[in-house]
Amino acid sequence: MMKLTGILNDIKLRNKLSLIFIAAAVIPMLISGVILTVQLREILIAGAFQQAVSNVERVRQRTEEVIKVPLDISYRLSNDSRLRTVVNREYGSNYEVVHAYKQYTDLRNYVHMYKEIQGIRLYTPNSTMLNNWDFMQPDEAIQNQPWYKQALEQRGLVGWSFMEDERDGQSYLSLVRRINLEDWLYDSVLVINVDTVLLNAILAQETFATWIVDDQNNIVAANRPDLYGKNLKEMHGDNPEMLTRSEGSFDVMLAGHPSKVVISSLSLQNSWNGLRVISVFRIPEIVKEANGVIGRAARVIAASFFAAILLVYSSASLITRRLLRLSKHMSKVGSGSWKAFLTIDGKDEIGQLSRQFNGMVERLNQLMNEVEESNYQKSLLEQKQNDIKFKMLASQINPHFLFNTLDSIRMEAHVRGQEDIAVAVWQLSSMIRSSLEIGNRAIQLREEMNIVLCYLELQKFRHEERLQYELNIEPDAEQVEILPLIIQPLVENSIIHGLENKEEGATLVQVHVYRIQEGVRIEVIDNGAGISQDKLLEIHGHLEDLEEEAADRRIGLRNVHDRLILSYGKPYGLRIDSVEGKGTSVSFLIPKEGHMHV
Template identity: 65%
Template sequence: MNFIKLLNDIKLRRKLSLTFITVAVVPLLISGIFLTSKLREIMIADTFKQATDNVERVRKRTEEVIKVPLDISYQLSNDNRMKSVASRSYESYIEVIQTYRQYSDIRDYIRLYKEVKGIRLYTPNPTMLNNWEFMQPDEQIEQEEWFKTALGKKGLVGWGLVEDERDQTEYLSLVRKINLNEPGQESVLVINVNTALLNSILSQESFATMIVDDHNNIVATNRPVLYGKNLSEVHSEDRVLTQSDGSFDVDLDGERSKVVISSLIPESSWNGLRIISTFKVSDIVRDANEVIRLATLVIIGCLIIAVMLVHASASLITSRMLRLSKHMSRVGTGSGFWDTYLDLDGKDEIGQLSRQFNALVQRISQLMLEVEESNRQKRLLEQKQNEIKFKMLASQINPHFLFNTLESIRMEAHLRGEEDLAEAVWQLSSLIRNSLEVGNGKIRLSEELNMVRCYLELQKFRYEDRLQYKLEIAQGTENMELPPLMIQPLVENSIIHGLDHKEEGATLIIIRTELGEEGEVYVKIQDNGAGIPTWKTEELQRQLKKQEPEEAQGRIGLRNVHDRLRLTYGTASGLSIESNEGEGTTITFCIPRGNENDVYSNDC
């Protein structure tokens, strides 16, 4: 309500502007922000999927590249000619050179396979010469971690960054121990992988992609400045350094980025490689941001034009409304009332309102002539109303006169010792007073029973010992509310038809209330009077079902009670009559649970 009042206090021009902003601008902004965020999410998701696919493709192609040196290492480990060349004892350098010339398998592998950059076998044979294929390990080589690890892995393959003595360049290399023919002679085979080939594979990727070994040395990358560095120098995120597979979000150089990692562990290897691809979210959404900025400029331009149009339309509307308001003010002040005429063109609501205003002014001028005549009739009506008020006051005096008269009779009977007569007069006075005070609302069961008790006491004064009554009221039902004059007509019916038609013996009337399982209250009026024949009971049931029956004159009958129950509590709360001729009659009705309402939804 406060919001509506505040809205009504705003000028129409501002109200139209606010309406336009609320209806057009705000939804446009919300939808734009929502669609922008969705566009960013879709682009990031597509890019992430592309990066994942790229990493998988790089892993497969890298696996194809390193499979060649892996197969060569298997062939060389079973090459007896190479083992013979490496393990025999030579007498002279000439013999060594001739043997090297005769064994050309290593040179052939390098020449035939572009995946291999170099092959060398480190063997501790002092009679051999170093020809960059068969080499004697010096003390520095023997202390290298890769050399010692290869000797301890019993023929398993290892991958890592190894320096080639020829050009002092580090290559991704396969290292493997090879047992020679002589017992106790162990050699280490090193096969350099063609790094240029790996870099060419990675160069096809649009994101920063690299291959690292198990020591996080970057062995291949599409960013040349990173080659040969350790991954810890580039990324400080622990997951990038340690996680073998998966994808996650990181902050690189203070910007939100995504990382995709896939591991590659070749067959029969004690370690493997990891392919890592990273991309910044800002780089991905850069094109989308350009589109968004362009769309924002277009939207802002359209909004400015729309606001100008709305302002012009609002000004046109408000100017016409102000003219109408001024003419209404003239009518309100009474100046120029008779000759006030408003001329607003247009067939819209404002033009229609102006025409209705002119018609209203003409109608008022006609009504003014009728006011004087109506005033005269109004004064006459007020006189008649005052007469009605006096009559109402007089009607209120009559009951008081009756009660005062009955009280005088009761006191006179009491003074003469006629206690029974005094008691009867008192019961009659109470019964009349309660009946007159009954309104259209509901009363408590205890109040209804007080009227019934007064009525029964009056009847006992008449019938003496032929009439007995008993009240059996269940606990918790005294405060139940019900319409007035529900039980007394039923008790009256028991006396008239049960007692008067009974030839001999006393008649006992029992008024009983019972509390049902679901909170409903059952009221029973039972007598042992003359009873009702079966055919008459059926006739009574038919009369109760009729829509418009004829009610008995001068008293409130069964039909009246039955209809009031059904109208108040529903169709299930009407009267139920059980009677046997010569045995008595029982009339029952039900008050549903929750009887504080006017119409009840609970059936009895």
Template identity: 60%
Template sequence: MRFIRILNDIRLKSKLSLIFITVAVLPLLVSGIYLTSKLKEVMITNAFEQATNNVERVQKRTEEVINVAIDISYQLSNDNRLKSIASRSYDSYNEVIQTYRQYTDIRDYMRLYKEIKSIRLYTSNPTMLNNWEFMQPDAQTKQSEWYRAALSQKGLAGWDYIQDERDHKQYLSLVRKINLDELKNESVLVINVNSDLLNSILSQETFSTMIVDNSNNIVAANRPNLYGKNLASVHAGSNMLSQTQGSYEAVMDGKNSKVVIANITPQNSWNGLRIISVFTVSDILHDANAIIRLATLVIGGCLIIAVVLVYISASFIARRLLRLSKHMSRVGTLSWDTYLDLDGKVEIGQLSRQFNELVHRISELMYEVEESNQQKQLLLQKQNDIKFKMLASQVNPHFLFNTLESIRMEAHLRGEEGLAQAVWQLSTLIRNSLEVGSRQIPLSDELTMVRCYLELQKFRYEDRLQYIMEIDPASEHIEIPPLIIQPLVENSIIHGLDRKEGPTLITIRTKLNVQGTLFVEIQDDGAGISPTKMNELTKQLMTSDESGNRIGLRNVNDRLELTYGIASRLTINSIEGRGTSIAFCIPKESGT
């Protein structure tokens, strides 16, 4: 109750603005926040799925590339010619050069397989020359981790990020120990994988994707600024540095990111590679956030405009009500000359017109009261005159009925039963007509008047007029407006019987259907109506002007339409020379 009192004390324009914000702005804001969060969840989920698919695709293609290096390493480790060339002692440089020229397998592999960048064999044979295929390991090479790791493994392959002595570039390389002779003379085979091919595989990916070796060196990437660096130097989180296969949340370059990692562990290798795909949440949601910001600006602007318009409209309504309040206050001071002019056809405009009418009526009543006080004695005299006139007006109908009753009795005494019956029916018809008011009457009373009218007309036309009344007993209690059927019967006599030679049959039917709708039909086999007259009659029924005081078809049609609606209007069907049918219906809601 206190809240209601507080709400009632708020000004109208503030109240309407508050209601608009409560029922429109707040639900829209809550819905927007909920849908935005759901949209972000869906976009992140889709990005995860896409990153996972990308990693799987990169994993398969990378395995295809490195498998070529593995196959070549197997073939070279079992190549007896290679072992013979690397383990024999040479007497001269010419002999070495001639042997190199005859052995073309390494060059053939590099020419046939685009996955391979270079192949070199490190062997400690002082009689050989370095030709970038057969190399003498220097002290730095022998002390490198990859060289010592390759010698320590029993023929297993390893993957490392090694600098090539020829172009001084680093490549993802396969390293593997090869035994050259029975004395276990050990050499190390190095096969460089084509980095351009790996980068081209990754360049097709949408998210930041990298191939990382066991030491977290980025051996290939689709971002040029990442290639060749270590994960630790690009501010990667601990998850990226240590985690293996799976999906994780991490921080990269200070941004919250999602990481998908897949391992590549080649066959018969002591270490492997990792495929890492990283996407930052802010990048994924960048377009969505831009759309959300734009939508927020548009919706916010629209809401602000709407609130302003509501406030302006409420202010306009409040000003009009305030004007009405001021005029009411003036009326309270007995100022009857006030006049309120508020435009509009509804609510406030209608209220202002009703206010003006009320003030006018009160003013008239006050004037009449003042006048009545001044002429009190004169009004008392006029009231006596009015009472006398009322008594006189009550005598006239009784005098008329008494006279008709005297005529009827005289006709009965003289044996004129037909005349006596006609006078009785005329008396009944006049009495009922005088008693007709604005109230509705039962259908049975209306049919009694119609029957009296037909009997009077039959007294005039004799055998030329015949009538049948087919009345549904269930319909007799239905109430209808008075003088609805009688004018239609009168129309049948005037326009059907008078214009036809020979007898005319008038049929009156009533029927109450299952839905409770009353159907009434007056049918005659008289002269009918010509098409031209029918068109004129239809136009006349569409107008509301009624000449004279007679009760005609148009009057009946208008009363039915005003009382029950357009569906109850008269329906007229006529064929010239064959007769006319007039029907109408009264719905259950109004007729019962």
């Protein structure tokens, strides 16, 4: 070792720099490049695999949340005594059937209240009933469907089938089950369609090809629209593991490319079958970009290597001479001679270093003081940042805590048999969640009406028989976009001033939505206490005076009125008509070609 050290010490600096560059930079760089290339490929594949596993688990959880809604509704309907009465009754005329349908609207109400549901229909062989798309008599073709037979054979267990809806000819992932087997006179089969758009929206966020398939390998949702409704047997019939495996991951060749497949099963309680979430990514696509970067880097490194050898060798002599002079002066400073000055010509780094050398010694103490001051300022900044973080954490409110708490209260009320309390808590939670999710964006009328329905049900729970309500909306008006939370304040105002100021008798609140030539007319009518003409004139004056601050009791009307005017123009504000002792009507118009500024 000493002999080798002596040999190295005898080599001239320019040659030594070249050897050191080759031994210490080039050779390790080549070895490291090969190792890193292999490891990078493995890391990319492992990262993509971990991402696929996480994506599949996230999709599975969100899909489970969606399909729990129709599952919960099916349990409610299976124990619905009113539904049992409608289905088991022997009707003497069509009038009796139509009257019964008008009295029982729960099936349509569920569709309107839950965005996870596309439709509900009940097949019952009661020959005295009429088909109205909610209640249907199964014909021979329906009775011979595998899903219909399985539902009858499974005695109340839930099944999930990809089936065509007779109403619109579209195929949906649907819940099927025979309900209340022992008490009903007729073997009835309940079908609840899951909203396909919502399922596809869950998958649309995924980077890799991801599908949800049923037990027959039908693709019921996908992040590629062209795959929806196809069968895996047609696409990957040569890969039986993809068709039959319910959990785990495996390697497979797809279209001539090595790929990885991640599968997770989704099995719900009391179901005779389940669903699977499948995610696929091709390995060449994952490492393609990395391979390109590595290839370009290798070419650059090779060219740089030869140029560096020449430059190192040619410039080593010049550098060594000037460095020797610099070393001597640095030795003087190291020995404590702070008055030493160095003069080396040239405008390169060494020349600049020589010119800065003199000032370095002079600024040394100043620099140390600046470092100390900088550390002190950094310490103060970190302390203030920690204080801000603590205050932010202390002031955070997690909406999920509120929703989880309300859900726990609802479940506890359900367990104790307090169904009315459970429903009220659920409606409050749904209303709060909708209000938080809406933000400032425009929403469809049916979303707003769902919020109004939840609010009315909560007030109905509070006031019981003193409050009655009717919601009438024309079907072709449900898709019209409207300002969020624009109808609910009007309904709230009707209840507060119409019902609570009424000494006796029930108050009826009506919400009518219908199309007219100019657009969509929305009216909120009550038969409550009404408003005197003097008071009505005063209210109109406050609404029109934009400079005046709204009074507390009129802040809801003023807020709605101002938002309508700002969005559609002054002619489209609130119109209020009232007769004292008879009731109040509040209405406004959504223009046909209106453009909102929200």
